[in-house]
Amino acid sequence: MSGTRPATLMVAMAAMALAGAPEGPPATSSWPPPTDLTTTSSAAELSAAELSAAELGAAELDAAGVPAWRELWQSSLEALRREPTINNTQEDVLVQLGGVAFLHCPVRNLGERGVSWVRRRDWHIISSGVFMYTNDERFQVLHSEGSDDWVLQIKYVQKRDNGTYECQVSTGSGTLSRLVHLHIVVPEAFILGAEEYHVDAGSTINLVCIIEKSPVPPQYVFWYHNARMINYDAARGVSVSTAPGARTQSALRIRAAAPAHSGNYTCRAANTQPAHIYVYVSEGSDKMAATLSRDSSAVRAASALLVLCTLLAHVMCSSTSSQTSSSCE
Structure with missing residues (x-):
């Protein structure tokens, strides 16, 4: 403990006070000397081990010719005066x-x-x-x-x-x-590409997930098809390869895609916001139909606008013809 040294120094001082006390009355002072109750009480409570350590320290100081009392006292004061x-x-x-x-x-x-x-x-x-x-x-x-x-x-x-x-x-x-x-x-994951992934049946599904803002690269990156983890579905043509780093990259590859492979795919790592993508596996005609269906609302809007413009042109032409007696073509 940080307070051990001052305590040990005081132990040594008390031990030397006991060991160095005169056996008879000194020639120049009264005897017995005044009793310091604090020092006597502290010395009485010293254990044998503490006394031995104190005596050994005092003996070393005496052997080196160092004034023991002065050295111990100054060391104690310095320890007490030190500010943290x-x-x-x-x-x-x-x-x-x-x-x-x-x-x-x-x-x-x-x-x-x-x-x-x-x-x-x-x-x-x-x-x-x-x-x-x-x-x-x-x-x-x-x-x-x-x-x-x-x-x-x-x-x-x-x-x-x-x-x-x-x-x-x-x-x-x-x-x-x-x-x-x-x-x-909080690390974040995202899958390259759009929110939807269209692929023809029989071709290969390739998805790449990037994980960033991670102080420590994740040990594992897991891929899920709907709610099922598929990292180890090698028998079904699934393979996963992960390259950890400042931007960890994990690639999912599924050979010979079938309609059953359609669904939601999730890239997930520990303590990371997951990423999702929806995969559509279809025949060529079905893929075209899906694309047309997705764009049908835009086509209908364009057709309605074209009809409106045509009617407006006819109305304006009829109005002009009645005033100029000319025909509109």
Whole structure:
């Protein structure tokens, strides 16, 4: 612990006070000397192990010719006078939805003080030291003995965890703090091409899915036909190949497409917005009929407009003919 050194120094001082006490009255001072109840009580409570360590430290100082009392006293004062310091550089942490976030707070010379984590969005105190003040079990403070780093860990991060977190250390002169900005990223998937995919029976279905905005490439990309996962339908002519990276690419290939392959296809990865496309497998004539049916409303609108223009032209021509006695062709 960070407070061990000052305590050990005081132990050594108490041990030497006991070991170096004169056996008789000194020539120049009264005897017995005034009793320091605090020192006597502290020394009486020392364990054998602590006394041994203190005596060994004092012996080493004596062997080196160092004035033991002065060295120990100065070291104790220096330890008590040290003020904690904190790395107050703001940090941005990028974590994928569902991942684990680690927010770091390095503090030196902490001593017996504590580090607190606060969520700035609602000023909720999450922790003080290693003690938690939240019922959300996803939050935990990680700290190793001897380390200067106090880490706030958030498991299975959600969108609502997005925001700024602050670690604080209270000192005699004020409060030291460090801000950490947590950004929750939701990867997105999209399938190349339009929302509909038309293919003739007997040909090959080729679909390509792109996944981006992912700090870590997904381990798996799954393809679904309607509600059924088809990644491993090799016996049915289905193959899937995935190339992970900053923009993960997954290709679905189905040989000898049949009308049964028609339907909704979905590309999905963990903690990623999925992508969808509808595939139509039909004979050539059926494909043409589907195309014509899709465009029939536009054709009807154009025909109606043509008829209207023709009638308008005849009306205008008739009006002009009655005034000029000329015929319209």
